[in-house]
Amino acid sequence: MRGIVLAVLIAGPVTAQDTPTKAQGLAAWDDMYSVTSHPRCTNCHVGKGGIPMWNGLTYGADAVHGMHVQAGDSRVGAETMPCRTCHIGVASANATPHAPPMIDDAWRLPPAELAWLGESSQDICVQLRDPETNDGFDMEELATHLEASAFVAWGFAPGAGRSTPPIGLDKMIAALNLWASAGTPCANDP
Ligand code: HEC
Numbered sequence: 001m002r003g004i005v006l007a008v009l010i011a012g013p014v015t016a017q018d019t020p021t022k023a024q025g026l027a028a029w030d031d032m033y034s035v036t037s038h039p040r041c042t043n044c045h046v047g048k049g050g051i052p053m054w055n056g057l058t059y060g061a062d063a064v065h066g067m068h069v070q071a072g073d074s075r076v077g078a079e080t081m082p083c084r085t086c087h088i089g090v091a092s093a094n095a096t097p098h099a100p101p102m103i104d105d106a107w108r109l110p111p112a113e114l115a116w117l118g119e120s121s122q123d124i125c126v127q128l129r130d131p132e133t134n135d136g137f138d139m140e141e142l143a144t145h146l147e148a149s150a151f152v153a154w155g156f157a158p159g160a161g162r163s164t165p166p167i168g169l170d171k172m173i174a175a176l177n178l179w180a181s182a183g184t185p186c187a188n189d190p
């Protein structure tokens with residue numbers, strides 16, 4: 001009797017029900033994409049051109065950063081006008097509208113291969129599941145990045161009346177974990 005109870009307890013957590021279906025994985029990806037396509041993320045996740053965006057502020061869709069800001073290869077504007085000239089690296093409530101956002105990290109653009117701006121859901125899905133194009137992360141490390149990054153934290157709580165992604169950070173991390181357990185499916189997979 002004791003042996004049976006123990007066997008049931010051990011077998012319990014690894015039943016087939018625990019592996020989400022592909023459809024559940026794809027639905028979780030849709031939640032992920034609702035964030036990775038939001039201006040609070042895509043304004044920095046731009047490509048090789050290195051021009052950050054003011055999209056989704058009061059300047060209309062597709063507005064580029066004013067004052068000819070150019071991040072350059074350094075991604076911090078070292079070649080022209082450094083980001084830190086205005087985006088000082090200190091924690092801030094960012095309560096003043098139209099002031100440059102500030103966080104406790106050096107404000108900068110991500111590497112160009114992490115570009116999301118203008119990319120389709122399919123493209124970002126394939127990009128994020130592949131360590132070659134996601135900064136070398138496995139899914140656990142990606143979840144840790146979401147939890148720990150000052151950029152991500154700011155994107156979900158930007159202050160100054162800026163809009164936020166349609167789901168919160170907790171829900172995004174839950175969606176990432178579900179998508180990962182489903183085997184990181186993307187819509188056009190065979
Ligand atoms: C001369 C000052 C200045 C410099 C230099 C500067 N910024 Fe900005 N940035 C601003 C201001 C001001 C805003 C806010 C605009 C607003 O809300 O009307 C802003 C906003 C932004 C936003 C939009 C944030 C959002 O709400 O989604 C991004 C992204 C950004 N900056 C990136 C950069 C990067 C990357 C660099 C360096 C390559 C940089 N900025 C350099 C002044 C500057």
Ligand code: HEC
Pocket residue numbers: 035036040041042043044045107108109110111114128133134135137142145146149151152155156165
């Ligand atoms: C101010 C610019 C900035 C903003 C805004 C920003 N990021 Fe990033 N992001 C970065 C940088 C820089 C990196 C590269 C890693 C590093 O240097 O911390 C990065 C890397 C990442 C990565 C890991 C690498 C990968 O696979 O793409 C994820 C995930 C990510 N960001 C998610 C987000 C999400 C979600 C948002 C919006 C809620 C967001 N970021 C907003 C600058 C930004």
